[in-house]
Amino acid sequence: MSVKLNKKIAAVAAGFLMTVALPGAGLTADTIKIGVAGPHSGDLASYGLPTVNAAKIIADKINASGGINGKMVELLIEDTVCKPEIATNTATKLVSDGAQMILGGICSGATKAALPIYLDAGLLVISPSATNPPLTQSGDYPNFFRTIAPDDAQAQLDVDFAIETMGYTKIAVIHDKGDYGKGFAEFAKQFIEASGKAEVVLFEGVTPGQVDYSAVVQKVKQSGAETVIFGGYHPEASKIITMMKKKRLDATFISDDGVKDQTFVKVAQENAEGAYASGPKDTSNNPLAQQAVQEHKDMFGTDPGAFFENAYSAMLAMTSAAANADSTDLAALKKALQTVPVETPLGSITFDEKGDAIGVGFSVYQVQNGEWVELK
Amino acid sequence: MDYFIELFFSGLSRGAIYALIALGYTMVYGIIGLINFAHGEIYMIGAFTSFTVATILTILGLPLLAIIVLTGIAAVVWSASYGYTIEKIAYKPLRHAPRLSALISAIGMSMFLQNYVLLAQTSDFLPFPTLIPDFAFMEPIAHIVGSTDLVILITTTVSMIFLMVLIKYTRIGKAMRATAQDRTMAMLVGINVNRVISATFVIGSSMAAIGGLLIASHIGQINFYIGFLAGIKAFTAAVLGGIGSIPGAVLGSVVLGLTESFATGYVSSDYEDVFAFSLLVLILIFKPSGLLGKADTQKV
Numbered sequence: 268m269s270v271k272l273n274k275k276i277a278a279v280a281a282g283f284l285m286t287v288a289l290p291g292a293g294l295t296a297d298t299i300k301i302g303v304a305g306p307h308s309g310d311l312a313s314y315g316l317p318t319v320n321a322a323k324i325i326a327d328k329i330n331a332s333g334g335i336n337g338k339m340v341e342l343l344i345e346d347t348v349c350k351p352e353i354a355t356n357t358a359t360k361l362v363s364d365g366a367q368m369i370l371g372g373i374c375s376g377a378t379k380a381a382l383p384i385y386l387d388a389g390l391l392v393i394s395p396s397a398t399n400p401p402l403t404q405s406g407d408y409p410n411f412f413r414t415i416a417p418d419d420a421q422a423q424l425d426v427d428f429a430i431e432t433m434g435y436t437k438i439a440v441i442h443d444k445g446d447y448g449k450g451f452a453e454f455a456k457q458f459i460e461a462s463g464k465a466e467v468v469l470f471e472g473v474t475p476g477q478v479d480y481s482a483v484v485q486k487v488k489q490s491g492a493e494t495v496i497f498g499g500y501h502p503e504a505s506k507i508i509t510m511m512k513k514k515r516l517d518a519t520f521i522s523d524d525g526v527k528d529q530t531f532v533k534v535a536q537e538n539a540e541g542a543y544a545s546g547p548k549d550t551s552n553n554p555l556a557q558q559a560v561q562e563h564k565d566m567f568g569t570d571p572g573a574f575f576e577n578a579y580s581a582m583l584a585m586t587s588a589a590a591n592a593d594s595t596d597l598a599a600l601k602k603a604l605q606t607v608p609v610e611t612p613l614g615s616i617t618f619d620e621k622g623d624a625i626g627v628g629f630s631v632y633q634v635q636n637g638e639w640v641e642l643k
Numbered sequence: 644m645d646y647f648i649e650l651f652f653s654g655l656s657r658g659a660i661y662a663l664i665a666l667g668y669t670m671v672y673g674i675i676g677l678i679n680f681a682h683g684e685i686y687m688i689g690a691f692t693s694f695t696v697a698t699i700l701t702i703l704g705l706p707l708l709a710i711i712v713l714t715g716i717a718a719v720v721w722s723a724s725y726g727y728t729i730e731k732i733a734y735k736p737l738r739h740a741p742r743l744s745a746l747i748s749a750i751g752m753s754m755f756l757q758n759y760v761l762l763a764q765t766s767d768f769l770p771f772p773t774l775i776p777d778f779a780f781m782e783p784i785a786h787i788v789g790s791t792d793l794v795i796l797i798t799t800t801v802s803m804i805f806l807m808v809l810i811k812y813t814r815i816g817k818a819m820r821a822t823a824q825d826r827t828m829a830m831l832v833g834i835n836v837n838r839v840i841s842a843t844f845v846i847g848s849s850m851a852a853i854g855g856l857l858i859a860s861h862i863g864q865i866n867f868y869i870g871f872l873a874g875i876k877a878f879t880a881a882v883l884g885g886i887g888s889i890p891g892a893v894l895g896s897v898v899l900g901l902t903e904s905f906a907t908g909y910v911s912s913d914y915e916d917v918f919a920f921s922l923l924v925l926i927l928i929f930k931p932s933g934l935l936g937k938a939d940t941q942k943v
Contacts (some may be wrong), residue, residue, distance in 0.1 A: 306911040472913040476872045481653040482907035
């Protein structure tokens with residue numbers, strides 16, 4: 268008896284679901300909803316907002332020329348503040364709002380937390396800036412792609428620069444204990460040890476937001492390091508480099524693209540002079556990059572910020588994959604991303620099996636007269 | 644040995660900053676038995692006020708000394724008025740409510756102020772102007788004690804002495820001590836308790852503002868979030884020294900600053916907070932009222 272009743276309930280429920288689900292299917296037919304997730308407020312907002320701008324520019328362009336195979340692009344912009352606990356809420360909200368593809372995840376930690384939710388919903392995620400290596404290399408997130416090279420590529424470049432170009436033999440490695448900074452620092456340490464030409468004299472984590480870092484700077488001085496390789500973001504980097512100058516420590520400073528931001532130079536002022544950091548290759552000679560920057564100026568009246576070109580490229584790759592696949596089904600999108608090259612501000616890119624963009628890399632930059640200058 | 648001295652001074656100047664903030668916690672607790680969680684935000688507002696005033700005065704081209712003094716005064720006045728207002732808005736209406744209500748109100752105030760500065764100012768880090776120049780006579784030992792460290796230590800010491808004198812010898816100081824001992828009795832002998840409480844908030848906030856100004860010119864940057872961790876650390880220092888006790892707050896702060904510095908220097912900065920809080924736990928196990936706190940006998 269109870270079995271029959273359950274069947275009846277199930278049948279009624281199924282019927283009810285169908286009537287509810289049908290109008291939904293009708294709605295999604297004429298728009299493609301792209302979720303844009305990233306820090307749009309808080310202290311890392313300067314990394315997230317350029318991606319929103321890139322998404323808006325491309326969405327406007329596509330919609331003005333008739334959409335993706337006739338479907339209009341609609342953006343769902345949601346803030347993650349770069350905090351894992353908020354990013355999961357954001358992900359759930361985007362999924363329930365009907366997003367079909369996701370542009371973003373700016374910080375690695377927040378992106379990693381949100382990815383399982385997108386994976387369960389079968390959504391493609393392309394990040395312009397999440398560089399934590401396992402995101403692609405672990406194979407846990409087959410829905411994840413990125414238009415930036417992973418941290419280990421950066422760490423390798425920074426270590427080669429320190430050892431081969433500068434000839435340092437004693438290196439202090441410091442990080443901010445976060446997914447991104449610590450990941451980068453551990454790779455740097457591993458590569459330094461593997462090179463056999465230099466030693467890691469100090470490996471430490473600092474607490475972000477701490478009142479000051481003078482004790483750790485004294486420790487660097489005591490270790491006799493010729494350079495500090497720092498993994499983390501610009502707020503800690505500018506505090507550490509300022510304190511290094513205050514304590515008359517003349518070791519150089521090498522960091523990652525979390526630091527290669529104009530805010531670092533603005534905040535550390537004259538103390539930033541001479542600091543090195545790796546960042547995405549300078550693409551300003553690429554006509555598409557020039558066009559993207561011009562579009563940003565026309566639409567927002569300012570120069571674009573961090574990761575703008577990566578975001579622009581990610582958005583282009585995503586929308587052209589959707590056009591080529593004529594669907595937002597994950598398997599079809601993946602096939603398109605991996606086989607059809609896309610012309611982007613970063614050059615012509617496709618993606619490898621694991622989701623990393625082929626043909627995207629890093630260069631070393633130095634602060635010279637208050638500007639980041641690419642070193643050839 | 645040099646290394647030891649370097650770490651010692653790093654810890655001492657950090658402790659001095661903690662002390663300026665911890666005083667506000669301990670004074671307010673001593674008088675109304677409330678943990679004023681919005682106090683870290685007062686420190687942050689002091690730093691922001693200093694930033695604005697110092698930037699304007701620098702543009703006007705005033706001499707450096709005038710800038711420092713005027714900035715200090717502006718930060719103190721502005722933060723003190725915030726402290727005064729917070730007490731009137733968030734705590735006074737709850738004075739007879741259960742303690743928990745006032746505590747929640749304090750946490751709410753802290754979040755409100757953080758977000759208010761975030762929205763009204765910026766979420767970015769701002770470069771703080773170099774107010775304290777590198778003194779030429781400090782150059783030989785600049786690698787151990789910088790000019791800013793020196794200014795921090797001197798200013799904190801002067802502020803402490805000023806506060807001690809104020810509490811010990813002035814009318815308002817006596818009224819504060821009386822209110823701390825027994826509020827009802829103080830009222831009965833004609834002390835205007837409301838005014839004493841306001842004065843406590845004003846003095847505590849002024850100290851925090853000085854701390855904000857000093858640390859901002861020491862590290863050269865500010866942000867709306869700096870009050871949170873500094874506030875937690877200063878609160879820890881106040882508890883360590885015995886909350887409610889003014890010398891205790893100073894001692895607790897110096898001990899905390901030195902512990903953090905030596906833990907970083909001799910063990911690892913990864914464990915800086917582990918050491919700081921293990922110390923707190925240990926002291927509270929063996930001396931639950933803190934280093935200089937008075938044991939509270941419960942009347943049954």
